[in-house]
Structures are given as C-alpha cells and as structure tokens.
Amino acid sequence: MVRRTKRQRSSSGSGITQQPWSQVCNPYPPLEILSADQIEAIHQASLTLLEKVGLRICSDEARGILASAGAEVDEAEQRVRFDPALVIESVAKAPSSFTLRARNPLHDISFGGNRILFSSIGGPAYCSDLLRGRRSGSYQDMCDYMRLVQSLNIIHQEGGSPFEPMDLPAESRHLDIYLAQARFLDKNSQCYPLGRERTRDAIEMACITLQCSREELAERPAVMGIINTNSPLLFDTPMAEAVIELAQANQVSCVTPFTLAGAMSPVTLAGTLAQMNAEVLAVITLTQVIRPGAPVIYGSFSSNVDMKSGSPAFGTPEYAKCVQASTQLARHYQLPVRSSNTTASNVVDPQSTYESMMSLWSCITGHVNLVNHAAGWLEGGLTASFEKLIVDAEMLQMLSSYLQEIEVNEDTLALSTIAEVGPSGHFFGTAHTLERYETAFYQPMLSDWRNYETWQEGGEVNAAQRACDIWQQLLRDYQQPPLDAAIDEALVSYVARRKESIA
Amino acid sequence: MVRRTKRQRSSSGSGITQQPWSQVCNPYPPLEILSADQIEAIHQASLTLLEKVGLRICSDEARGILASAGAEVDEAEQRVRFDPALVIESVAKAPSSFTLRARNPLHDISFGGNRILFSSIGGPAYCSDLLRGRRSGSYQDMCDYMRLVQSLNIIHQEGGSPFEPMDLPAESRHLDIYLAQARFLDKNSQCYPLGRERTRDAIEMACITLQCSREELAERPAVMGIINTNSPLLFDTPMAEAVIELAQANQVSCVTPFTLAGAMSPVTLAGTLAQMNAEVLAVITLTQVIRPGAPVIYGSFSSNVDMKSGSPAFGTPEYAKCVQASTQLARHYQLPVRSSNTTASNVVDPQSTYESMMSLWSCITGHVNLVNHAAGWLEGGLTASFEKLIVDAEMLQMLSSYLQEIEVNEDTLALSTIAEVGPSGHFFGTAHTLERYETAFYQPMLSDWRNYETWQEGGEVNAAQRACDIWQQLLRDYQQPPLDAAIDEALVSYVARRKESIA
Secondary structure (H helix, E strand, O other), rough: OOOOOHHHOOOOOOOOOOOOOOOOOOOOOOOOOOOOOHHHHHHHHHHHHHHHHHHHHHHHHHHHHHHHHEEEEEOOOOEEEEOHHHHHHHHHHHHOOOOOOOHHHOOEEEOOOOOOEEOOOOOOOOHHHHHHHHEEEOOOHHHHHHHHHHHHOOOOOOOOOOOOOOOOOOOOHHHHHHHHHHHOOOOOOOOOOOOHHHHHHHHHHHHHHHHOHHHHHHHHOOOEEEEEEEEEOEEHHHHHHHHHHHHHHHEEEEOOOOOEEEOOOOHHHHHHHHHHHHHHHHHHHHHHHHHHOEEEEEOOOOOEEOOOOOOOOOOOOHHHHHHHHHHHHHOOOOOOOOEOOOOOOOOOOHHHHHHHHHHHHHHHHHHHOOOEEOOOOEEEHEEEEHHHHHHHHHHHHHHHHHOOOOOOHHHHHHHHHHHHHHOOOOOOOOHHHHOOOOOOOOOOOOOOOOOOOHHHHHHOHHHHHHHHHHHHHHHHHHOOOOOOHHHHHHHHHHHHHHHHOOO | OOOOOOOOOOOOOOOOOOOOOOOOOOOOOOOOOHHHHHHHHHHHHHHHHHHHEEEEOOOHHHHHHHHHOOOOEEOOOOOEEOHHHHHHHHHHHHHEEEEEEOOOHHHHEEEEEOOOEEEOOOOOOOEOOOOOOEEEHHHHHHHHHHHHHHHHHOOOEEEEOOOOOOOOOOOHHHHHHHHHHHOOOOOEOOOOOOHHHHHHHHHHHHHHHHOOHHHHHHHHOEEEEOOOOOOOOEEEEEHHHHHHHHHOEEEEEEOOOOEEEEEEOOHHHHHHHHHHHHHHHHHHHHHHOOOOOOEEEEOOEEEEEEOOOOOEEEOOOOHHHHHHHHHHHHHHHHEEEEEOOOOOOOOOOHHHHHHHHHHHHHHHHHOOOOEEEEEEEEEEEEEEEHHHHHHHHHHHHHHHHHOOOOOOHHHHHHHHHHHHHHHHHHOOHHHHOOOOOOOOOOOOOOOOOOHHHHHHOOOOOOOHHHHHHHHHHHHHHHOOEEEEEEHHHHHHHHHHHHHHOOO
C-alpha cells in the first residue's frame, strides 16, 4: 500500500512534492461488467477459433515447437490449429504471480493478485514538449525522458524506451537504449523485443547489470518484453523469436494483441474480445510448451476505429469496457493482466485528460496489474509528451491515494472531537486535527488549489504549463543512481562488441 | 438505457453530434469500498452523535415540529437531540424511488435504483467563457446558459440557476430565474430553496406551468431543492423553512451537508462521514415527521481542505472515497443518493478535467442517482464555465455509453466473420461490419480523433477552444420549446404580483 509520510515525500531528492516509491495495491473488489456465463461464452468462442481457424505463425521454429506439442500445423499456409486441451493445459502452467528484479532491489516489482504497477510510455517515433514542440526523438531527448521516469516515484517500470532515438541506427539502437536504462534508472525496464538478437542482448545485459548468470536470471527474472500479435490471427517472426528467447530464459512475455474493433477485429466488442483472447491464449500456449511455468502477462489492447474516418480512437467507452472485460478473462485463467493509459488527442488538453482518465479508471476498477504506457502517451501513441508524463503521474498518484482504504475505528470516527467542536465550530485547531493534518490528505504535485485571484496574480498558469515547469525542475534535480564502474565498463564493452558484429 | 441511432443523433435540432435524451442506468454492480461492518459502525456513530450531541436547529418551527415527534429540545441552545428509534423509524418512511415531472412529459426523471441523472451547475456568482472572460453573471448570460442546458441532451435537470444573475435584485431574482426555467427549458429544474417564500414561489409557479393544483403536484411532484446544513451540526432558518415547505407539499428535499474534512468536519474521513450522515439523517427525520413518505435524496458533498493553505480541494482522492462511501450509506437507508462533479481548477485545463473525472467515475461506479453540478462547474463552484459545460457533457456522454452493456451472443461473437476474414485480413468491408458500423461505437461531440498533421492543418485547436465553438453553435441552433401563451401570461402575472409584494 502507498504510505505517505512527511519525511518520505521528497524522497526523490527533488523540491517537487511527490509520493514515495511504493507498490500499489487495490483493496477494493474488482468491478465486473460481464457475467460468469458471458466470460465462459467468450472463452469457448476463443477455443473454437483456435481449433477451427487457428493462427498464421510465420516462424518455422515456433510452428515446429507447437507441432511437437501436438498442435495441427498446415505448413503451406503456416497455419497452426490448437486442440482446446493443449491450450487449457498449457495456460494453466503459467504462474499467477511473479516478481521482476530491478537494479535497485527496493524497486523490484511484483505482478499479480491485487497489485498494480505503472510503466512509462514506450515506442513512439516522436517526442514533444511545450518548449521545443513536436519532433523526432533524439538519443539526448530519450535520456532526459528516462531521467524523468527515474525521478517520478509513482512510475514502477520504464517502458522499453519512451520513444525511438531516431538519430541512432535502427539495427543497433536497442543497445544504446539498454545502456541508458542501466545508467539512468535503477528501476526495472522493459526490453525491445523485436527479434531474437535484441531480446538476447537484453538478457545478456541484464546479467551484466545484475551480476548474475543466465541460470540465476531464470530463477529471478528481470527482463520483460511486450509481445504483439498482428491482429487478426497473425504472429510474425520477430515477435515469435522474442517469445522463444524470453520463454527459454524464463523471462516475461507480456502477450498483447492490438485489436481495433471494426478494423483488425469484429465491430462488436464480444467478437473483438473472443479474437483477442484467442490470440493471447495461442502465444501463451507457445511459451508454456517452450518452458512450463515461464512468466507471462495477459495483455489487452482493444479499442475501436472511428467508422467515419478509419482513425483509431482511444480512451473511448468501448476501450474502457474492453479493459474491464479483459481483466475478467485474465482472472479466469489466473494470469496477471496488462492494459494501457491511452488517448487520441494531439495536445495536452481536456481531451487527452478525459481519455486518459477513462483508461485509468477502467484499469484501476478492473484490477489491471500492469498499466502500460501509464504516463506520457499522446496522439494515439505516436508521441511521448514531456508534459503528459507529469499530468499522468499526478493522476496515477491520485488513483494510488484513492486506493488507500478509509480507516474506520473509534479514533477516526472522532465522536468526542465532533462533540467538542459542536454546532458551527471549526476543526482546524483541535488536537485530533493537529495530530493528523500533515499526512491526512493527498498532496498534489501538479494541481493548483489557490483561489482565482491568487492564481491570476501568479500569471494564470494552466496545468499543462505547470507540468512543463515541473519536468524542467525534475531534470535539474535529477541524481543519477550510482552504478558500479566495472559494471558500466562491462556494459560499454558489450555494446561495442555487439555493434561491431551488427555493422 | 442510452440508445443511439443514426436518426436520433441530432434530435436537438442542432448540427452538433449528440446522444439523444435518455434515462441512464448503471447495469454493473456498485463498487463498495467499505465493508458492511464499517457502514454499520458509521451508522451507529451517527446515531450516537444525534442522540448525545444533536444539531442546533435555528428555526423555531422546525424545533417545534421535532419536539412534537418526541425529539429532546433545549430551547436555550436551540439544540435538538434525537432518539435513535425516531431517526430510524422516520428515515424508513422516505421512499426509495420516485419520479419528478418536467414540463415535457418525455423529460420526466426517475430517482433511485440503478438510475443516474445529470443536473447542470447551480449557484455560482460568476460565469466565464473564452470570448468574454470571467465576470459577474447577468440575466442575459444566465438565459443563454439555460438555453445550452436545454440543448444538451445528456443533461436531465437544470441545477436551479447556473449562476446568480447579479444584475437583478437579490430579493426577487428567484422569480426571474423560475420564469426563465419555464420558458427556456422543458426539462425539470431545481428551485432556489432559500427561505419559505422562494420555495413557495417555485411550488406555485410549477402548478401554473404544469396546470395542476397543489394536491395534484403533491401526487406527482415536480419541485426539488438542494438543502444544505451548515456543518458542523447547524441547520439554519432559511433552509429549515424551505424543507418545511417542500415536505408539506410532498416535493423533494435533497439534503446535502457540505463538509470539508479538516475544517467543517474531522480531518479523518470516517469522522467526516459519521458527521455528514448524522446531519442528513436529522433533516430527513424532520421531513418525515412533517409528511411521512415525502420524497428525499441523500446528499453527499464531502471533500477536504488543503491543510497548508486552508483552500478547499475538490475531485481529490478523499472526495472520491467519500462519494463511494456515501452511496453505501444511502443504500443502507434505501434512499436515492446525490453527489457532484467538482474541481478546484481556475481554468478549463487538464486539472479541471482530471478532478472532474475523479468525481464522475466515483459517482458512476458508486451508483450515485443524481450527479449534481454534473456539467459546468469550475473554481470550486464559484464559476459556471460555458466551455466546461461542453467538456463535462462530453464526459457524461462517454460514461453513459460506457454503461451500455457488452452484448455477448452468437451474432456478436462473430466467429464466422473472424473465420471469413482470416489471418491478416481486414474487417472494414465485411457484412458483419457494414450492418453495424453506424451505431457500433460512441460518436463524440467534442473529441478530435484526426491525426496530428490534419489537426495541425486545421489550426491546432484544443478541446477547450473547440468547446467554445460548440456552445456558440448550440446557441445559434437553439429552439425554444413551445409554451402555451396563457401559461406564459399567467407566469408573468404571478411574477409581477410577487415582485410588487416584495418591493
């Protein structure tokens, strides 16, 4: 549970008010929007799809692995059909909870149960901020963004490069990203699981950073990759290779179909969920055939397109319902579940905020275990925004605070204090208040609660502009977490060696 | 349930895309954050407070009514203490659901159960928009705001004057407000329940508008007033007079203590809830002593102050928890429950949006029956914003759409369509999509889903600026709902007569 104390509040070393690092738990019951019968119907529909239609799996190796486990493979079509029993038995082998190591053991993160983790955005081509506008992301920009991810206590995991450092060559930039993750963060970071080599590099560099063998890493995993299917019903070779690498090494595959209803999946949400679920189950089956018990996350990323324009829409009512329905499906399989904080807005404004809040509240009330892209996402994921990172971090802090239960006992019911204050009295000066006021309420990082006149005198600064001030202040205050010089050297040498072999 | 069809979408007559008018229901289970034991502990604490401490009730008449029902009255202190049995018996007499009439019978609204109603903001001294800035509200401004409330289908009830028309004399402006409500809206409107006369005027003018007797109005109520206690534990004379008038006429008292934890109630949320609950129960007891079965709403408005500055804070994590806990208390008494959409922000920006979303999601998931101030509230309720009205209406529409259940059946599971499309196919052109695409997904009023380049070419207009365009367009498109000339004349004559007697 998140706990705030006066001393801890500035634990980042910054002058910015923050909650301390903490694992967040949801003590409230999950909000279930589908009945058990409806979940069963979707489950059965997915099994039927896997049995009768199957997936096209492009990787020869993956098809071979599945064939050896009894799946029906049509090599001409690269089509794999799954016996329902194989799927059910395999998925049952995946753990319902596990822990991922971070460079700083205090930042290890646990998945499953009622725990909630927040990862920062990963993947866009662009970055933007109010000072320099929208642009292709550079390595320097990316390093700054990682410094902010490290500084924001509410973010538990870095999202596998906040955006592409476009000034670096595509073939080897993952190595520079991994080096930056190791240097600028002591939190867990996601890897860049595009193909076998990039995934293996993440595993090797994790071993160097954590100073452990591959066997030790398998016992206590640290690497996680987001594995997307190409919906509908296609699993491509780079992703299959990554899954094979991750599962063999007992590292985490977060299996996430990206299904936009009306385009890559049926226009009906039930059909979208059935297809999404089938794709997740197929890939998880592959992981468990490779290594029974390999950690996986049930990933959900279902939204819809605008049927007028074909534009993808995010943070919509349909998105919220798919998130909550997905958590029910994941719980049906007793697997940790991932969803995301999304918006289609092009600017940090009310739309970006309400679409993100639609996403976040559905994640929280549905008991998502990992909110991916929890902070920074803008423009349907094409841009990582520096200001959105701060706005989202504030919302994540608020939601974490909302998840601190109301204590009901004689002290908190405060009947003697209410009697003492009496009709038309005031509670400010009572002993009951004075003993508790410092930690009683959520303290915002971004929100401005001053009255209009004071706010006006202060320059009428809105929340997006204040977010711009805050990330700049956090960068000024940033302190790089210490990394053993020998480890740094070993990483640099690994990167150099690998770049040579790639060139 | 909200239903959208192509034909209905522009039912307001405007070119602005909107959902049609509809009663909104929540088919999902309520999110309960307190245990039954905790609710019982708060309930018992409230009864103890009412028995041992009581309320100061300033109205001699109200004290007399309660004394005659067996309450213990200390006239010197104006203090009324309540026997727990009196409270429990009285509260049990209040109905768990009821309907309020509107001028247009299609706009009648039902309270209770899993129904959710949205009312527009009521009460501020200021209004603001991006064109003319923040200012004291005029009658002309107020009439325009009422036209917008009428135009926005998602708003079910007008909130009792969106802001004070400061260019009209305070003693009689309620009459002008009632006249504007009758003319510009055919929806139900809240009254201005400050004292006996203003409340009686609302009742009389409702009888004129609906062309019914007071007896008929008692059978089918149409008038509702927000009744605030002066927390802690004070009930003033104007509010008591309004309650007496409303209850005698079998009209609706929405009893809402305004408790800011740390100032007007204990710094602990349990204590705040116990005190709030006691105040609600006291006033509801009064209503049921006056007229058993008189309709009431359990009102919750508990937030916290910033303990550093004393500023009130809204849409906070504490606020969200109090909303949800209050709905559990109201359900304990089987009463309809009201809460609000709040923010402390001074501008329509990300803060105003995330604080509103914290409020709205806690209302929706907690099964609030009436979201008061559901649209338009800014600056902790000191300002009614024209743009916020539109942003909030969009969020209310999204939440209503979220409350449309996912249909799970053979058609929606769409297995044959998924098989037909197959791996790496596309769903756009399928018969399954073509049959459903027009009404499959939520269509926004405000959100812009265009890609960055198109949005940039369109002038980089953010959601607040688009909201400014939308309310102007709605005003241009506004059509006054027809009102019988004889009724209008009778209302004008009533207002003139009453103004004379006030002057």
